[in-house]
Amino acid sequence: MSVPFRPEELLATAIARLIRAVPTRHIAVGAASPIPAAACWLCVKQGDPIRLSLLHKRSGNPFTEGSRELFDLTGQGRVDLFFLGGGEIDGQANLNLIGTGAWPGMTVRFPGSFGSAFMYYMAGRTVLFREEHSPRVLVERVAHISAPGVSAPGVFRRGHAQALVTGRCVFRFHPERARFSLASVHPGESVESVRAMTGFAFDVEGEVPETPAPTQAELALLRGPVCDEMRETYPEFCARVFGRKVAA
């Protein structure tokens, strides 16, 4: 018996499973969308002993050395998992947060690289997240590389993309061959529908399962205690997805 759920809830539970797939003590959440934050809180509320450092938390912001502390912390190897997105993402997991057209984004300019050109190398691993899954976003080759998916020998690199979660599927990334493989497709999608909407080539190994629907217990946590934790930082998200009114 399945309970109706929203796409955001599916994505949050899919990301939560990626978090739990690898031992994880500490996750930093930057300017990414609220969905990765919901996934982290879901793991915490399920009892996983994970420390969360939420860069945009206003009260109780975990950083007491200003905004450089997140980067120092990651440089020290204390951040096991970070989230990144991109205006464009290509099949080698290169990220473009600069823009398209001639440098520095003369056709479409994105806001900029933020910390990606450091965090992507220095976090223990990165979950890439981008809801829009279209050939415009998932391209064969990004126009400009804000942060590369893999690095040459002689470059210190602690981690890579673990996976790319989109509105249509979950890709797993294989740094040794610098390619994605399709890990699961969300309800209503297929290998073919994903391929049609993806600008890069990816591997398909055997039968591709459907991304599991959130369980009743997961939904209860998301809509209850997870939402409680997120309302201060993401009031509009909580109102829209979990139906919680914005506090007066």
Next chain:
Amino acid sequence: MSVPFRPEELLATAIARLIRAVPTRHIAVGAASPIPAAACWLCVKQGDPIRLSLLHKRSGNPFTEGSRELFDLTGQGRVDLFFLGGGEIDGQANLNLIGTGAWPGMTVRFPGSFGSAFMYYMAGRTVLFREEHSPRVLVERVAHISAPGVSAPGVFRRGHAQALVTGRCVFRFHPERARFSLASVHPGESVESVRAMTGFAFDVEGEVPETPAPTQAELALLRGPVCDEMRETYPEFCARVFGRKVAA
């Protein structure tokens, strides 16, 4: 008409004159003896617009980034004057705070170099201060160089020793020829008596004046408002030199 004064008061006023000889906005005082601190306070109480950063001031310590801030501040070029001493000081203004005998001071070990190997290069200038004036301290060549008096081309150096003040005299330092010249001798001393007690050769240019005695106004400031400022940090010095009882 001269008022009796203590040797410490003579030294403090001699140092105060060296401070005033060069435009000075900001002085940092480290672990040096209280006499340089008294000289700085004397200038302030005489109305000079000088900022003092007293490393060992307990209440109102000026540093809010911990003890590295003094060094960063100096690296930025914001410290016009610093004070240093030395277990040995030689005729090229090299300082030895390490010890004598084989490295690292197997005959006599001094406490260590503190910040000298940085501050001596990066402060706008340095006043060297050592009360003991003997061939044991003022040597021809230091056993080990904690911090050199002059630097080779290609080494960034903002400042050098301005002068060396001892219990017997004031030497001026000439970095371009890496030698001291005798600037003044304290009451009771002569060029000859200084030479006899100095292990290094120094220049004598013309008539060497006597170090001026503190004026009545200077003594009044030292024993009044300067002592008031110094009592928290140097209670025993204030009791001994200015006759102020240590607060209960």
Next chain:
Amino acid sequence: MTPISLEAMAASIPDGASLALPPDNSLPPVALAKALIRRGARGLRLIGVPISGFATDILIGAGCVAEVETSAVTLGEAGFAPRFTAALREGRITIRDATCPAMHTMLQAAEKGVPFMPLRGLIGSDLLAHRPDWKVIESPFAEPALPGGEKIVLLPALHPDVAAFHAVMADSHGNVWVGRRRECATIAHASRRVLVTVERVVEGNFLEDERLCPGAISAAYIEAVAVAERGAQPAALLDEYGFDSAAVMEYARAAKTEGGFAEWCAAHVFAGRAAAAA
């Protein structure tokens, strides 16, 4: 310590100066940015520490800016920074793209008085290809994870002409209190001049107070203080006031067009002066 007026502070920032600003989550000097627009500043080279927000976008919109060096320009939840995007497309400003820890590192090098500092990452990013001032060397230190040797980037020290931010308060001695936003201390240390707007001036000496001292910046670094109540708005100021999303959303909508921005300025930048002059 005698505060100066906001307009005098804006007048003291010359055209063409490099001006370091913290972003919207870290005490941005929005009131000062508006005063710079009113004085008609030109050719400013803005430095985002480590990114840029609302204050940068309005300065760009008003034609005050020649260049931005930053890791991103964004209005956060309100989306892309509209005047930045338009000015870049029209070639009216240039951008020197960086990444957040590179901005911090370049300022920390200036803070420490060293000519450069290393940073990992960066190699393989096109950012590096567009920064001839960033140099790659072979690290002279062995890294166990890289037995063949390590390539690493050296970033030059960045010394802004002016740093400006909006602190909670100043004391009688000219010390200012920024709480946990310690990046404001870093830009104060790294910059040639430091101008601080505050909500209020209070009696006493923060450095003598063990509870306030850790969040204070010593007057040793600070050239001038001006009182500007609500001077960070629409950004938040610690626990003093919150982020005004509605105001930023309104701005983001208005500033989509040149004309909309001009109207927004008339209402939000120049209206105060007209009222004050009346």
Next chain:
Amino acid sequence: MTPISLEAMAASIPDGASLALPPDNSLPPVALAKALIRRGARGLRLIGVPISGFATDILIGAGCVAEVETSAVTLGEAGFAPRFTAALREGRITIRDATCPAMHTMLQAAEKGVPFMPLRGLIGSDLLAHRPDWKVIESPFAEPALPGGEKIVLLPALHPDVAAFHAVMADSHGNVWVGRRRECATIAHASRRVLVTVERVVEGNFLEDERLCPGAISAAYIEAVAVAERGAQPAALLDEYGFDSAAVMEYARAAKTEGGFAEWCAAHVFAGRAAAAA
């Protein structure tokens, strides 16, 4: 957050560990040093941040120490550190001499996760000649003051096995409060393990309090907290208690000889345990 006992904390520091300690003006963990003496620690490699004081001298006197890396060992107004001086002369310890900003820089390199950081000064000092781990390079950046090029020293990152200091208090979440003594934060960030003694544990969360947060170190860095009342004495603790000159003078006199030190230890290190066991 459940504090552990002081003795359990001392037991968790293995023989041979490198142990970073702040000096007497910056929250030294004296009670923990005494507990290390009681447990008979051996072979510790002490790191002075940036110098070393009372705690280092008593650990050396008790035979706990193999090596000290520091910029000075001193009892301040009470003069030379007697057990350090004796042990060095007798060849029972080795010292790696540094200069204060070099200690900070090496720890900041570890804090930032870079393999090295540059520092000016040093060249021409014999310190450099005795530090084969410090490397001189030609700076790849132009320095206007040195048209012929600049030689500069690169210092390697220093990652202590353990950092220990005595904070004022811990909160329910394991955050600790060190006020203005931010070098304790640097060693916490740079070290593999962080052990903190405190005067007391209080309810709440320092990170949620804008006034306390700037002087706090997040529990993210801290492995364990132990309560040790007056745990910095005879050193001072911010505005909690002052420096006990008389006690340090008494120590300096007693510790001039091995026998005097042993008597001092019996009275000041072991007496408490005997009383506690009784």
